């Protein structure tokens with residue numbers, strides 16, 4: 040996802056919905072609109088079904104999945120983010136294949152509902168919260184379905200970010216304790232990617248965890 044621009048300074052409030060609502064309140068598009076590289080790499084090989092994208096932001100991944108034939112639920116805790124994503128889906132002609140869910144990844148309860156693919160990109164809750172988020176996301180994966188969790192691996196590229204943001208980064212192996220029994224790990228690695236920010240290209244790594252829930 041080129042176009043990533045995290046807030047700077049001490050930014051613990053950036054982990055809360057109000058800050059994201061403010062960020063999405065203006066007219067300027069924040070993310071590139073292109074699907075994330077690891078999503079394309081992994082989901083292209085899957086048979087389309089139902090998908091849940093948590094922390095969907097402006098909806099780039101939701102729209103790409105819908106275009107591949109998935110029925111997609113875009114979830115985010117920012118109402119403004121979801122409104123933007125819905126607008127983009129409408130403009131992209133995939134509105135009929137998508138629905139939206141305003142929910143916090145740290146506390147959501149899917150109430151027994153499951154999806155064939157549960158995916159999240161660059162969510163980064165604070166204080167090691169991604170392990171608990173992974174466990175929660177796993178509850179929403181249908182038997183035989185896949186869980187794809189992607190985030191920023193720690194890197195010198197991110198030294199300008201706040202300490203709390205850097206602590207929220209992870210490598211794929213950090214997430215393994217969050218996977219419940221009944222999941223087979225297919226990928227747990229850091230994948231190189233180039234990212235352009237303010238016209239400068241950076242080499243970064245995407246922490247990538249792909250796991251499959253065993254069919255019941």
Ligand SMILES: C[S@@+](CC[C@H](N)C(=O)[O-])C[C@H]1O[C@@H](n2cnc3c(N)ncnc32)[C@H](O)[C@@H]1O
Pocket residue numbers: 040054059070075093094095096097099114115116117120142143144145159160161162163164
């Ligand atoms: C860095 S953006 C990534 C957006 C999108 N996944 C992408 O790759 O373009 C993070 C998104 O996650 C959302 N978010 C952050 N923390 C969240 C949480 N605890 N629950 C739900 N959404 C969250 C933000 O509102 C934002 O839209």
